Amino acid sequence: MELRHLRYFIAVAEEKSFSSAAERLYISQPPLSRQIKQLEKEMGVVLIDRNQRPLKLTEAGVFFYEHALQIVKNSDNLRTMTMRKGAFDGSISIGFVGSILYGTLPRVLSRFSKVYPNIQVKLHELNSWQQTQALTSGKIDVGFGRLLFDDASVRRILLREERLVVAVSADHVLKHRDTVSISDLVHENLLLYPKAPRPSFMDHILKLFSDRGIEPSYFLEVSELHVALGLVAADLGITIVPKSLEYLREKEIIYLPFEDDLLTSPVIMNIRHFDKSELLETLLSIIYQIYEEEDVTHKREQI
Incomplete structure (x- = not known):
């Protein structure tokens, strides 16, 4: 069994037709049919x-398709990453989420x-x-993010857990509080960001609520962090941000710490598995x- 057999099978499985798969693969239909029969044998x-019309996978076919996809993906990623290593151009490409720039990254x-x-x-x-996609495609060499995803080709190094704070306007009823609890925010107009692409920091914040068995009564999705802070400054809602951002618009916004030390956002370094470069x-x-x-x-780890 060769990789081309897997690619042929994937095309047939997705197109649900030998003729359509042949067109997609730029080969004629008879040899494609023979290759699939050879694979089954x-x-x-x-x-x-x-x-069946359209063609349908058997139970074994569904199992084989799912694993064939992963094998082909890993093979393509290996090729891309090896080419990136071999064609080193004297640069390092770094991906980052916007909020990381307000911490130690600069x-x-x-x-x-x-x-x-x-x-x-x-x-x-x-x-x-x-960042996960960019790492496996070779677009970047390292990424700094705040969400954990399972991907066999990417290693996540948890650098630290950064405490979160609540941003309220200088006129907000909570402004004199030393600390707040997440339950204090249930009935507030909560501004969450970014709206897209998802999943995002917004999903992390919503999970903090759901993990404690509560949910905000109302929240508004906004495009990005600075829109959320602008609306907070106008006293049109509150938002939650990493502590490293608490100097932004500090004349208009008050940042309140949470009572719960576990309300944090991880800072994560993403690299390709087994990439142990000096850089x-x-x-x-x-x-x-x-x-x-x-x-x-x-937290300290080694590459």
């Missing part, structure tokens, strides 16, 4: 019910550039899900150096 099972990048003055740093603003090791080492210098609670 080698497997010792029928994968496609040819009596200082990390500044110090990294001093260590490697001849390495060009290319930045891409991508949400956590987009990535140095980047992670610099992150830990800065955390220690600034007395930031963090």
Whole structure:
């Protein structure tokens, strides 16, 4: 069984037609049919019910299709990542979610550039899900996000858990509180961001509510962080942000800490599995150096 057999089978399974699959693969139908029959003979099972129109996968065929997809995806990713390694162009491409820029990332990048003055740093603003796709496609070499996703080709290094704070206007009824609980926010006009693409930081905040058996009475989805803060400043709602953002619009907005220390947002470094390049090791080492210098609670791992 070769990779081409898997690609042939996937095409037939998705097109539900030998003729359409042949067109998609730019081959004629007879050899495609022979290849699928050869595959079934080698497997010792029928994968496609040819009596159905459109074609339908057997139970074994469904199982084979799901695993064939993963094998082909991993093969394509391996090829892309190897080409990226072999064609190193003197640069490192970094993906990041917007809120990370308000933390230590600028200082990390500044110090990294001093260590490697001849390495060009290319930045891409991508949400956590987009970073996964960009890593496996070779678009970026490392990503910094806030959401965990399971993907066999990507390793997540949890750098730290950053505490969350509530942003309210200077005229809000909660402004004199030393701390707030998440239940205090149930009946507030909660502004969540970003609206798209999903899943996003918005989903993380909603999960914090649901994990505690409560849900906000009303929330408004807005496009991005700065829109949410602008509406907060106008006293049109409240929002929740990582603590590192609490200096934004500080003349108009008051940031209140939560009573619950577990209300946090993770800061995650995303890399390809088994990528142990010197650049990535140095980047992670610099992150830990800065955390220690600034007395930031963090977790330490090795690449």
